[in-house]
Amino acid sequence: MELDALAAAFAALEAEVRQAMRTEGVDAAHVTLVPEVDLRFHRQTWEVTVPLGSRDRPTVEGLGDAFRARYAELYGRGALATGAGIDLVNCRVIGIGRIAPRATASAGLGPPDPTPARRGARVAWLPGAAGRAPVPVYDGERLLAGMAIVGPALVERRDTTILVPSGDRAAVDGLGSVVIEAGHA
Secondary structure, three states: OOHHHHHHHHHHHHHHHHHHHHHOOOOHHHEEEEEEEEEEEOOOOOOEEEEOOOOOOOOHHHHHHHHHHHHHHHHOHHHOOOOOOEEEEEEEEEEEEOOOOOOOOOOOOOOOOOHHHEEEEEEEEEOHHHEEEEEEEEEOOOOOOOOEEEOOEEEEOOOOEEEEOOOOEEEEOOOOOEEEEOOOO
């Protein structure tokens, strides 16, 4: 294992994560970086993630010891492949950015009736005994703050489809998030 190459990979990943955080408007003083490696015993299929807690330069022995300790924690000491080589599969840096909480706007919420955002209905597979059933479909981009839906229903957005289960209520908050309250229909 080339530790210089690993150190260079982590330096590049950290710079990329810091830039992404800056782009998202997160103050550098509020960013925590968590470096990790995925390791496995030679010829094994599955790897184990090992966080690199210390910002000191990793050593081969230190990585091996951390991997064996994590492996034994997950699978037991008897599962350790004594004498087997260790393969480095991945390295990554997770960026955690702390931002100030935003207050949910409650003033200026519109009417609760979601009818203007209704697209129609389609058959969906519902959990429990209901099985396949027709459910109303709402355009998530047209749901305004204050609108509420009683499940079962589907909310279609550009990046996801949200199921509102039977007996639950979904409301759009002041930030445009769909908040589902279980059992509050």
